[in-house]
Amino acid sequence: MITVYGAPGWGSAISELMLTLAEIPYQFDNVDGFDKPGPQQERLRSINPLCQVPTLQLDDGSVMTETAAIALMILDKRPDLAPPVGTPEREQFWRLLVWLVANVYPTFTYADYPERFAPDAPEQLRERCVAYRKTLYLWLDKQLQAAPWAFGEQLTLLDIYICVLRTWGPRQGWFAQNAPKMSAIADAVCGLPSLRNVLRSNDII
Numbered sequence: 001m002i003t004v005y006g007a008p009g010w011g012s013a014i015s016e017l018m019l020t021l022a023e024i025p026y027q028f029d030n031v032d033g034f035d036k037p038g039p040q041q042e043r044l045r046s047i048n049p050l051c052q053v054p055t056l057q058l059d060d061g062s063v064m065t066e067t068a069a070i071a072l073m074i075l076d077k078r079p080d081l082a083p084p085v086g087t088p089e090r091e092q093f094w095r096l097l098v099w100l101v102a103n104v105y106p107t108f109t110y111a112d113y114p115e116r117f118a119p120d121a122p123e124q125l126r127e128r129c130v131a132y133r134k135t136l137y138l139w140l141d142k143q144l145q146a147a148p149w150a151f152g153e154q155l156t157l158l159d160i161y162i163c164v165l166r167t168w169g170p171r172q173g174w175f176a177q178n179a180p181k182m183s184a185i186a187d188a189v190c191g192l193p194s195l196r197n198v199l200r201s202n203d204i205i
C-alpha cells in the first residue's frame, strides 16, 4: 500500500484528498514537525533528502514526490479525474496544474522560510512573496469560468488543489472577498461526503 508521509493541513493534504477521491488506498505516516531539527525531520530526510511533504512511498518501495506528478500518477489509474482527451479543457487542466506548482508553491517555500533565502531581509522577502501570491490568485480566479467545478460539471484533481490552497495564506476570508470562484470551488469540495474524514483530519473542515 502507498504510504503518504505528511503533516495534517500541509501539502500532504493535497495528495491524501486526491488519493481518497480516486479510491486508491494509502496509509498516512504523520511526520508533523519535520521542518524543524529532530527525529521527525531525520525520518523524513532518510526517505526524501529534500525533506518536503508530500513524500510518498509506493508499493515497490520507490519514492514519489511533487504534488503535480502525484496527480498525474493518480490520473493514470483514474483518467476520469481530468477533462477528457481531445477537449480544450484538458489542455487548460495541464496548464493550471503546472502553473500552480511552478508559480504558487514556490511563494510558500520562500515566504515560510525567508531566512533561508534572504538572511538579511527575511521579512521583506516574506511580505513580497505574500503580496505576489495574491496577484497570482487574482489571475487564477479570472481563469475560472465554469461552475460548479473548475472545468464545469466534471470534478477534477484541480478542484482538490484549489480546496487545500484556500486554507493557506492569505486565508479563507481573503479568498471569499477577492477570489470568489476559488472560494466556491473549495466550498463545494468541502461538501463532498467521500472526502469528509480526510478533510477533517487535515483541519480543512
Ligand SMILES: N[C@@H](CCC(=O)N[C@@H](CS)C(=O)NCC(=O)O)C(=O)O
Pocket: 010, 011, 012, 035, 050, 051, 052, 053, 054, 065, 066, 067, 068, 101, 105, 109, 113
Ligand atoms: N514542489 C513540491 C513542494 C512541496 C512543499 O514545498 N511542501 C512544503 C509543505 S506544504 C514543505 O515541505 N516545506 C518544507 C521545506 O520546503 O523545507 C510539491 O509540489 O509537492
